[in-house]
Amino acid sequence: MLVLLAGIFVVHIATVIMLFVSTIANVWMVGSYSSGTISTGLWLLCNKTCTQLPVSSQNEASLKAVQAFMILSIIFSVVALILFIIQLFTLEKGKRFYMTGAVMLVCWMCILIAVSIYTARFTGTMVYFTNAHHGYCFILAWICFCFSFIIGILYLVLRKK
Numbered sequence: 002m003l004v005l006l007a008g009i010f011v012v013h014i015a016t017v018i019m020l021f022v023s024t025i026a027n028v029w030m031v032g033s034y035s036s037g038t039i040s041t042g043l044w045l046l047c048n049k050t051c052t053q054l055p056v057s058s059q060n061e062a063s064l065k066a067v068q069a070f071m072i073l074s075i076i077f078s079v080v081a082l083i084l085f086i087i088q089l090f091t092l093e094k095g096k097r098f099y100m101t102g103a104v105m106l107v108c109w110m111c112i113l114i115a116v117s118i119y120t121a122r123f124t125g126t127m128v129y130f131t132n133a134h135h136g137y138c139f140i141l142a143w144i145c146f147c148f149s150f151i152i153g154i155l156y157l158v159l160r161k162k
Contacts, residue, residue: 015148020074020112023141026138028139031134
């Protein structure tokens, strides 16, 4: 049981780190441009230098929602990690990690909303790209989506021994 809890803890820390990377780095979409490779993230458009991401007025609210939900997912994941550590030392034997699991599932929902909005609104609309494809940050966000769901369910099922 101790090995399982340690493994979940390590995966949770990896999820937090991947969430930070996927939110901060600017490689959600990658494509070719006349002067080389170009990438966009949630914040900047990067070619040789990075500039503010140009977004049409109709997509601006969607981008802000993606940014907000990714930040919320980081916050909920960190809160769940802290809550797990607190519950590990204060919870009575035989009790379950309900609060930690619930907070982690809220994190999972935030990631789902953010990545779904990005997929629906921005995947095929990058007009300044040719040969566009998803970058590693987009893929990391989906990996975090899977990990946070699995961790959330495991926290709900596990008991403290």
